Structures are given as C-alpha cells and as structure tokens.
Amino acid sequence: AGTKYRNFPMVPRVIYGKGSFDQLGDILMPRRKHAEAPVIFLVDDVFEDSPLVGRIPLLFEDQIILISADEEPKTGQVDALVAQIRDSFASTPSGIVGIGGGTLLDLAKAVAIMLNNPGKTSRYQGWDLVAKPAVYHVGIPTLSGTGAEVSRTAVLLGPDRKLGINSDYTTFDQVVLDPDLTRDVPREQWFFTGMDCYIHCVESLQGTYLNAFSQSYGEKALELCEEVFLGDLPEDVGREKLMMASWHGGMSIAYSQVGIAHALSYGLSYVLGTPHGLGNCLVFRHLGDYYPEGVRQFQKMLKKNRIDLPEGVCADLTDHDLETMVQVALGMAPLWENALGPDWESRVSPELIAGIYRKI
Ligand code: NAD
Ligand code: ZN
DSSP: OOOOOOOOOOOEEESSSSSGGGHHHHHHGGGGOOTTTTTEEEEEGGTTTSSSHHHHHOTTOOEEEEEEOOSOBBHHHHHHHHHHHHHOOOOSSSSSEESSSSHHHHHHHHHHHHHHSOSHHHHHHHSSSSOOOOOEEEEEEOOOSSSSTTSSSSEEEEEOOOOEEESSTTSSSEEEGGGGGGGOOHHHHHHHHHHHOOOHHHHHHTTTTTOHHHHHHHHHHHHHHHHHHOOOOOOOHHHHHHHHHHHHHHHHTTTOOOOHHHHHHHHHHHOOOOOHHHHHHHHTTTTTTTTTHHHHHHHHHHTTTTOOOOOTTTTOHHHHHHHHHHHHHHTTTHOOOOOOHHTGTTOHHHHHHHHHHHHH
C-alpha cells in the first residue's frame, strides 16, 4: 500500500490590493439568495468608531455584529451567536463575513459551519467531524500573521480543550486581502502576530514532515518576514509583504505541521490565557537548542523593533498549574513528532518541559 496523501481544500477566490475592500458589495451580490436572507458581518469591535464600519456594503436585512477580540474565541460564544442569528431571521443567511484578526476569522468560520450543522459547536472540535457544508463565508484579515485566512481550521476554546474545527468546510469561500486594513494595528500586536507567522515558518521548515510543497511556501514566507522585521521598508510596503507572508506561512503548515513553540504556547494559553502570538514569542526565545538559527534571528527582530517581552510570566505558578501546562504541551503529539521525529517520546520529558516553562 502506498502513502495516503491528504487532499485538502484551498480558498477558491481571493482579491488582493489596497482598497480592494470597497469591492465587497460587488463580490457579495451574486451570493445573495433573496431579500430575507441577509449577510451577517462579524466585525472586531476595535473598529466600532472607525470609518471601516461605514464602508460595509449593507443591503436589505443585513446585520453588523461587533465582537471583542480581547478573549480568544470559545465554542459557547459560537453557540450563542448562531442562536442569535437564527432567532433574528426566518431564513438562513446568504453569507457570513468575518472582519478582524485570527479571533474574528475563526469565529466567522465556526458560525458559518454551525448555521448548517446541528448540536453544539464543541462536538465538532477535532478532525473531519462536520457533515454538511457551511454557509458561504468570507474572511477579511485586519491583522497579519496567523494564516487563519487560508487554513482549514477554526481554533476554539471548548469546555475541556482548545482545539480546532478541522474540516474541508472550514476554509473560507472568499478572502479579501486589503493591506490598508492593517494600518492602525498597535506596534506590539503587529510584532506578536507577525512572529506567529515567522514561527510557523521555522517550525515547518525545521520539521521532519517537511516536503517540497510546504517548503516552497515556507521559504517565501520566511524571506518576507525577514524583510519586514529586519529590513528598512516603508510602512505600506511592510504591510503588503506581511499580509502575503501570513498567507504563505499558512499554506506552508497546511501540508506540514507546527512544532515545539506551538506545543508550549498552547500550554501557556490554556493555563494563563496568554494570547497566541505573545505566547509563541515567550516560548520561542528559550528554544535555541531546537531552532538555533531561528532563535538567533528572532533575537535580532526583537532588538531591531525594540520589543521588550515580559519576564517572570511563570514565576508564581503552582506545581499543579505547571503540571497542567506540561500535560497540555505533551498532549500535542503531532507537533512533537514533526519537531523531533517518530521517537520524540524518548527525547522529551515532563521535567525538560517544566524547565523551559520555569525560564519564561
Ligand atoms: P486577534 O484577532 O486576537 O486580535 C488581537 C488584537 O488586535 C485585538 O485586540 C484586536 O482588536 C486587535 N486588532 C485586530 N486588527 C486590528 C486593526 N486593524 N487595528 C487595530 N487593532 C486591531 O489576534 P490574532 O493574533 O490575529 O489572532 C489570534 C487568534 O488566532 C487566536 O485565537 C489563535 O488561536 C488563532 N489562530 C488561528 C489559526 C488558524 O489557522 N485558524 C492559526 C493561528 C492562530
Ligand atoms: Zn500559530
């Protein structure tokens, strides 16, 4: 028997360019089923008073729902949004549009799936558990780095675990890449979410799952990240390049896997609620034994962009919390296998991981 290869979906339509957001009305028009089937826009509430909200092409019964990205998305939050939409409209929406960073993009994917599938959202956390296609959904990133705009997962915090809805129906039907939308991202956030992309590249390129498909995207994304975070680009050029780095970084891990930084970052996030990008940075700087060149470059990026990472984050953890963190990290078997190979279990121990956490 030969190898079983995964056959994965890609985003079938993408529009790219400064100001391309203003073509959204034309893009949605042919997708509108009838006047009673609205388009629902899930928008990061950071835009509440910004001109962007006024540029959303509302028609008929369309609705804007402002959502805070202060906390990472939860399965219960998706259940509540779906109930709210079902209560407000007699017809299933014509489309769901997510506008924001990884948090809003993942919420939009999950809501689109759950409008067409029964039961609770947490039931679909895992791999290929979704039976029916999602409602048409559009992703419009306003923050670059996660790759959530291209990926086939929607990462959600559930009642007992943080896990993605990984399915062929998760991927967006349409993505709008308008680099101008990332103009007002605060500098530290820009760096942390940008480093999510950089770390995706390092983990993919240094992993044992690497193949020419992933490498071709990973190398391009890495090159773009180095230009953005170590070069001296004009700001608007940097925004364009980081948006494309995120896209390629996401494509790179689609056909491989992330690694040790992500495993440990999940532990931090689970116990302390540390945001994904920051958590990756906190962990990554202590992974020089595993990713020597990547960590060296990362230190340069921190310095060049004058970013100070918090210290002593794990200083006051109880043994019990530390143990939970270690267990969450060790539970991510495919990430460890990608990083260290099939015999990874003989190369890591709870003590070793606890030792890294204590340095954070
Ligand atoms: P985010 O969406 O959580 O947003 C971070 C902060 O930036 C928020 O305060 C938000 O309001 C703000 N922000 C966003 N756009 C802005 C703009 N244009 N101007 C000003 N402020 C803006 O951050 P993120 O790092 O993009 O996403 C993190 C989430 O993505 C996590 O939940 C993580 O699990 C998920 N993720 C998903 C995938 C995937 O493939 N689905 C991959 C990696 C990470
Ligand atoms: Zn990531």
